[in-house]
Structures are given as C-alpha cells and as structure tokens.
Amino acid sequence: MNHIRVQQEDFDVSAELAQMRLCSKEIGAIACFVGVVRDFNEGTAVATMELEHYPGMTENSIRLIVDEAMQRWQLLGARVIHRIGRLSPSDQIVFVATSSLHRGDAFASCEFIMDYLKTRAPFWKKELSPQGERWVDSRSDDVLAAQRWRD
C-alpha cells in the first residue's frame, strides 16, 4: 500500500500513479507533488546539484512520516520517491503521492508529508555553480511549514 524509494534514477509520475491506482478500487482522489531543481537559488546560477543522504535513516524517517500521515488521515496509499546524487536544473528531485476516497485527505496528507520530509528526512543539497560549491542552507520557512501540523 505504501512505497518508499531513495534512488539516483529519474522517476515516471504516470507509472507511479498507475501503480497507486492498482492498489485499491476505492481510490477517488490522488494528490501528488513533484519537487524540481530550480535554475536560480538566491540569485546564483546553478549548474548542477549534488544530493547527499544518510542511507537507512533516510528511508526510516520517511516511513515514520508516512505512518504518521496514515494515522492522521483516511488514506488508501502513499508513495514517496527521493532522488540522490547529481541533478540538473528542471530535473525532478522528489515525488510524493497520497490516495484517498476524497480529495481533502489526499491534499492535506500530501502537503504534510512534504513539510515533514523537508525538515526531518536526512538529505543535504550542495549547489555546484560556476562560482564553486555551496551547501544549501535550510529555510526557516520550511521549519514554520512543518510546525503548522502540530496539534
């Protein structure tokens, strides 16, 4: 029902959604999110990006986030894919999809998973621009976004 992958290769959203639809005939709504490498980050041209992660902990922390979403909302499935390694502008980085009977639960849980993933899953981005390498700073907006979900 749930599916979590950390991989170097790109993913095919249509194929992922098709897999998701196969899981349950009750699905009426699928919310999904795709994160994309941006060309500009705080004014610096980004040539490529390198994504580091903590193998094992990454998958476990995503699993915990998804489990929490399943407890909060009525979901029929969740899929998360996060890419690692070298990525270029316009590349897909992350995919989150949640399925439900109705769209309210799908939208809320998809945004919740993204907000928590951004603050809890051990991934780190390094930008490799013509000016050199730069570790991306964490965004206070992301911390605030995750805090919204506290009871």
Add this chain to the structure above:
Amino acid sequence: MNHIRVQQEDFDVSAELAQMRLCSKEIGAIACFVGVVRDFNEGTAVATMELEHYPGMTENSIRLIVDEAMQRWQLLGARVIHRIGRLSPSDQIVFVATSSLHRGDAFASCEFIMDYLKTRAPFWKKELSPQGERWVDSRSDDVLAAQRWRD
C-alpha cells in the same frame, strides 16, 4: 503558461508535467491532483460512468477559475484536463497541476482549482450500473469546500 483541455481521451500525467516544467526554469514545486472513477459510490457497484458537459461554457468557466488562482497565488503555470464521455472504474477523470517557486502556493492553488471546478464547471456524471442509470447528486461537502476560499 496555462493550458485547459476537455477531452474524451485519457491523459499522461508525466507528459503533462514535462510540458509544465518546460514553461519556466524557475519552477521549484508542482502540485497536482488526479481524480479517479471509484468502483463504489454510495454502495452501488458502478459499471461505467458517462460524463456530460456544456461545450464552451466548461472551458470558459475553468479558465475563469484558473485566472482567479493566478491572481491569488504566485504561480508559474496551471494545467487542467477534464475527461468527458464513457469512463470505467479506476479511469482518470480530471487532472489539475499548478507550478510555483515554492510548494505552499502550488498546493493551495491546486486545491482551490479543484474545489471551484467541482462546484462551478458544468460537468454532470451519470452512473451506469447493473441496476440502471443514475445521475450523481452534487455533494454538500463540495459546496462547503469551495466556500472555504471566500475572503
């Protein structure tokens, strides 16, 4: 930048998202929604479903909804596809995707477009089950969902 289609044929989410990513190198976030034909609706087995629409008004009303979303949030693009005609359980019915610099605007606008589409775009579903034909009733939940967005 925006793209609206009403069509009988199925759609390929990956291809739509790829088109969307081509529109702007600034895109960092894409929120998307896929509506799916459910096998059961209020306890009745659904064999197939027939979607009727008001040609012309349908496209215009979706365009107005998308324009309103573009005014409310900072978006880099929006795509809406709605299928018509005969559909079966697990078929995709509707696709909405919005792209933005950051995910907050993408999520909110995607849900807004779906909520408004559900109450303002002239489509009507008829279920064709072994028990006969039945026009689907509008849901009060959908009216409430759309009202949330009023200022």
Add this chain to the structure above:
Amino acid sequence: MIKVLFFARIREQLATTELEIDFLAQTQSIALLRQQLVADRGESWAQVLGAENVIVAVNQTVVSDSHSLSDGDEVAFFPPVTGG
C-alpha cells in the same frame, strides 16, 4: 431569437436538448422565459424548470431569475454540477 439549452437530468426529463424561442416582451427575463416555456410546453415543464436547485446560465455565465435577456442570447438550464 433566443437559444435555450438543457443539460443532464433536466435534458432527459424534458426530452429536449435545445430549442429556439422568439425574443418577445414575454421573454425579457429568465423568469418570464420560464413562464413562456411552461405556457408553450405544459405543466410538466413547470416542475422541472421550477425545481429549487436548477441553475440558469446566460451566454455561459450563471445568472439569477431577474436577469434581463436580449435578442440572440443563449440560455441554459442545468442541475448542480458534479464533475471533477
């Protein structure tokens, strides 16, 4: 001439997809147009077109019963929408 369209359940109940009606003093508002259609077509139309949740659009924009009509307008009667 006013073009009148019917959709979904209303189209089936009236067994009518589309009709044209002369633009007259009697059809200068939605309320008057409805009265004229009932006068022409019979009491069963009163029930269908007068039902509480019937939506009316003129030139593809939803309007209220007091909306004025002009020659050449396209009027549509339909039930609450259920797409998406």
Add this chain to the structure above:
Amino acid sequence: MIKVLFFARIREQLATTELEIDFLAQTQSIALLRQQLVADRGESWAQVLGAENVIVAVNQTVVSDSHSLSDGDEVAFFPPVTGG
C-alpha cells in the same frame, strides 16, 4: 565500540566520513562523546561539532545531548536537512 558518522558540510569540515571509537565511561552520553572526539582530534572539532544547529542521531533517531550511549550504537552528526 561506537560507530560515528558525519554528513554533508560537517563531513567536509572534519574531512571525516566515519570513525570508530571505544565505548568507555568517557563516551556514555552525546555530550561526553563530543568531548572525547575533541580531545582526540583537536580544537577545530570543537567548533564544528559544537555549532548551534548540529543535529545528532543515535541509531538513526534524532536525540538530545543528554542521550545515553550503549556499546555498538551508531551516532551521526549532521547539519539541518535540506532535501525535498
């Protein structure tokens, strides 16, 4: 033995991906482990590992400085996460 991992900026600043350290009385908490690492490796490690926003995980769960350690634990030091 305790396995200690370093990630991202911290890994680069310390030029160390992974090390092993004997499990001793001196390493029974994160705070004590950090002191021991600084004692072994020098003052530059104090700055990097003592920076305000350093996150510590034990056996892949984020913990506070007072967390107790057991023989065989996996400890990781890393900066705030920036995935997604």
